[in-house]
Amino acid sequence: MAPASFHHEKVCVMDASGRLGSNLVERLLQIGYTVHAAVQGHVFHGHIGDLKFNGGENKKLKIFHADPFDYQSITDALKGCSGLFYAFEPPEDQPTYDEFMAEEEVRAAHNVIEACAQTDTIDKVVFTSSATAVVWGDNNPQPDLDERHWSDVNFCRKLKLWHALSKTVAEKTAWALAMDRGINMVSINGGLLMGPNLSITHPYLKGAAEMYEYGTFVTVDLNFLVDAHICVFQDVSSYGRYLCFNHVINRHEDAIQLARLLSPSTPSPPQSDEEANTIIQQRLSNKKLNKLMEDFESGGALEDWSQNSPSTIEI
Template sequence: MKKVLLTGISGYIGMHCAVELVKQGYAVRGSVRSVKKTDAILNALNKHVDVNGKVEFCELDLLKDDGWKEAVAGCDFVMHVASPFFSSIPKDENELIKPAVDGTLRALRTAHEAGIKRVVLTSSMVAMLGDVTGDTNINHESWTQIDAKNATAYLKSKTLAEKSAWDYVKDKEIELVTVHPGPVYGPTITNNLSGESMSLFKRVITGELKQMIHASINMSDVRDVAAIHVKALENTAAANQRFIVATEAAHAYSEITTLLKQNGYNKVGTGVAPNFLVKLLGLVNNEMKGMMPYVGKVYQGDVSHTKLVFNWQPVPFDKMVLDTAQSVKTVLDAR
């Protein structure tokens, strides 16, 4: 059984990757910041797949070398999903950029030194936004200009981490595949609603969040994101390429609330916040400031390359939204 080092296994995408890896016959060594989390992770995974003897853990820090050499020992692939994320903008952008870049390079360097032939890296569509003014022709060759006026610390961290990865592998005997989701939604495995994706749906269906921002982008189902990560491990045609994994069309955030309202979520507000108000709040609120690259803009990503290489069809937008809402509702009802 081939073994994969999966960094950030406890995260939203990481948990789905672990489920998909086990389903597809791989063994998993998942990295956590503290092994105290492992019982909860195993319990959550076991509700979806039989993890007996197929999942083990190691402690890793993106900013420290400790344990990395031991973590890759005996592994066939590395799936680097772990990355820092702040919904609001930190005072010092290097709080995001340094761990993102250093962690990526640490994962690649360790994999290369161990003789691992392929690394799959979780990047993002935010590394592909051009001059961050609403580029409607994003594809697998697009890059975010980090000196653009609207480029936030998060956009810079994802872009610089990925660029550092490509720079590292270009003269080495190791293959890299990068996976680029848009905003990621879909069911929770851990029942944790505090993350960015689950929190948005929780606030919407409980009526706490009455208005969405005016913005459109391709959105991603976490199950698609995990499936492509796993398919990318051994697909020969995927070597050294970038893949957008998202809906075929860009969707407005207001489409989420409209769909939920139509499907019986009666507390949902369907308003759209005026652009000027969001921008005004962005001057004093770091979370709103983090939304500035998207307000009033449309980002249209082309997923045809991904569909062709992986013979893949995205989960439909409606199914993604309704499955996410049902997952969140189930957790809330159980509390």
């Protein structure tokens, strides 16, 4: 169970300029944390994402420019913090995933975990990964998949699934180093993050049709993803990896709705009654996270969690 109060805890969020990071900063401040918001390669104009901070009025917030490829800047941002929430954001000059992005993401993960190992105050790291680091392999379809499974790196390379390749190799690198350095780390393997700026070019969507057919195409809402990060950080019993999603695209209607959202101008294909009524078996389990969040919510640490999160789909 989580401790009753976090008013004296200091945590770092990196990269705080991304959509997940900026919302994590906001939520952590709301529940009493002091936050080191580490932004990379972005000109800071007094706001992170939708958050505006005027003239340092919020004494619990400190902004750092931390480049994951600059070790010293990471250690500066981590100084005095008991925890780190880390999510990789592609460099501004290379915003899309390609065959070289895995090297960048691995190097960043290695630097960040090593910096945590050199920071005496760090008690826990929450590492943001992706469901794409779980679902891809030559042996699809398997009967079921959960956090114990890893995407096959060679398969990802063969099919040019660069997002899955990067997330898998970077997360494996982080785990190997965390175990070697004795760092308490948990990972959140999120589904496709839904939101207003989602487009068909999102690298997660490479292979979307296959994920749909295999029953492994999952999405997550921002509030649910943020709460999951805070839950696994605060709960002392959390361990290992957590698949994080609250919707499964496994009906033809769901797939059509998502396609409309991603490409509004493209006409929807006609569907037969049989297609409309087909439900593909969900083969990805989020029970591990659901159980932790149920226990956590009953402790009252995330008092607004139940209002923010839609009902999860059981399998």
